[in-house]
Amino acid sequence: MNFLELAAERYSVRKFSERSVEEDKLKLILEAVRLSPTAVNRQPQRVFVFRSAEALETARTLSPCLYGASTVLLFCYDKDTVWSHPTDHACSGEVDCAIACTHAMLEAWELGIGSCWVRFFEAEKVKAALQLPENLVPVALLPIGYAAEDAAPGPQHAASKPIDELVKML
Ligand SMILES: Cc1cc2nc3c(=O)[nH]c(=O)nc-3n(C[C@H](O)[C@H](O)[C@H](O)COP(=O)(O)O)c2cc1C
Numbered sequence: 001m002n003f004l005e006l007a008a009e010r011y012s013v014r015k016f017s018e019r020s021v022e023e024d025k026l027k028l029i030l031e032a033v034r035l036s037p038t039a040v041n042r043q044p045q046r047v048f049v050f051r052s053a054e055a056l057e058t059a060r061t062l063s064p065c066l067y068g069a070s071t072v073l074l075f076c077y078d079k080d081t082v083w084s085h086p087t088d089h090a091c092s093g094e095v096d097c098a099i100a101c102t103h104a105m106l107e108a109w110e111l112g113i114g115s116c117w118v119r120f121f122e123a124e125k126v127k128a129a130l131q132l133p134e135n136l137v138p139v140a141l142l143p144i145g146y147a148a149e150d151a152a153p154g155p156q157h158a159a160s161k162p163i164d165e166l167v168k169m170l
Contacts, residue, residue: 013114039092069143
């Protein structure tokens, strides 16, 4: 499968089977996170992996969008490490996390593992539940796992806008 085939085939999995993600595959997904580009190579991405029964019980209190996944990643960025533009002060943390999370989604798909980007959580509740230090900012949850047999792409998956609406040639 080439990259565009993978990008077109990947969809947000919203129903996971009970089969858990193997350790070696999880390591590869986390390696894709490690290799992701970040502004000024500051590498502020920090990932928490919910795997134990106790951790997953906590995760389920944080979002209704975990879809039965038995592994959940939380992407944060470190405010003390992230690059911000010197004059307009725009912080690159969300972008850095978004790239890392996308790397994870695409590497997972290549390994036959589905995922769903989730922003339906309250950052303050996440911070409190995990007792995160003040410098960490939660950006995305990523439940990952093998799709259930009857999992299917949602209607929005096929609703990509035409290229002319998204791209303007100058
Ligand atoms: C920033 C962001 C936030 C999202 N938050 C959620 C979410 O909270 N719950 C959910 O089920 N899907 C969420 N999604 C998944 C999108 O709904 C999905 O990617 C989009 O509808 C396209 O469908 P596809 O991923 O199947 O191609 C999110 C995606 C992005 C990029």
